[in-house]
Amino acid sequence: MAESEKKCHQYSVEYLKFGLLPSKADKRLPTCLLCNKVLSNDSMKPSKLEDHLRRCNLDKISKDLKYFQTLKEKYEKRPTVQSMFSSTSESNDDSLQASYNIILLITKSGKLHxxxxxxxxxxxxxxxKTVLQKS
Structure with missing residues (x-):
């Protein structure tokens, strides 16, 4: 089969019953909630997805959709490196801006630093300390 004729499967919400979510990097590919592996396009057939669940996560094969929905919610709420750094950088940006504004006022006044x-x-x-009761 020619390269241009290869069929590109799309992620389906029905794949959640196999413990799979769309990948963060490529929404067309599934990511296993249990082993965090991103599966290839070739393995997007339901029979191959079920086979992955059977091979890698045998103890979870009998779990129902509710179990995987709960697992999905936990997965989406977990802290990521990007979310931790973005919240830190926002507070650092505010502190840096305040520091810059103070230095600018000192410079404009002509006083020593x-x-x-x-x-x-x-x-x-x-x-x-007085207004916000912080020490």
Whole structure:
């Protein structure tokens, strides 16, 4: 069969009964919820998907759709490296912006940069402690 004539199977929501979700990298390919393997396009036939479940996850073969739906919810809620770094970088961006704004104010005032350490930093700490009850 020629390269252009190969059939490209699409992920189907019915594959959840075999413990498979669409891959994050390529939505057309399934990812096994149990072993986290991304399966190839050749294995997209239901008989081959069932065979994968039987070979790799024999103890889960008798589980019903409800089990895999619960597993899917847990899988989607789990923390990922990208989500951990994106939330950290957002808070760092805010801190960096605030620091930049303070330095800009000091520079525009024509005062020495040490005023930030001697006056502004203690003032900001006092505001946070008093207004937000943070120490």
């Amino acid at each position: 040490t005023i930030g350490e001697q006056l502004i930093l203690p003032a900001v700490e006092e505001v946070l």
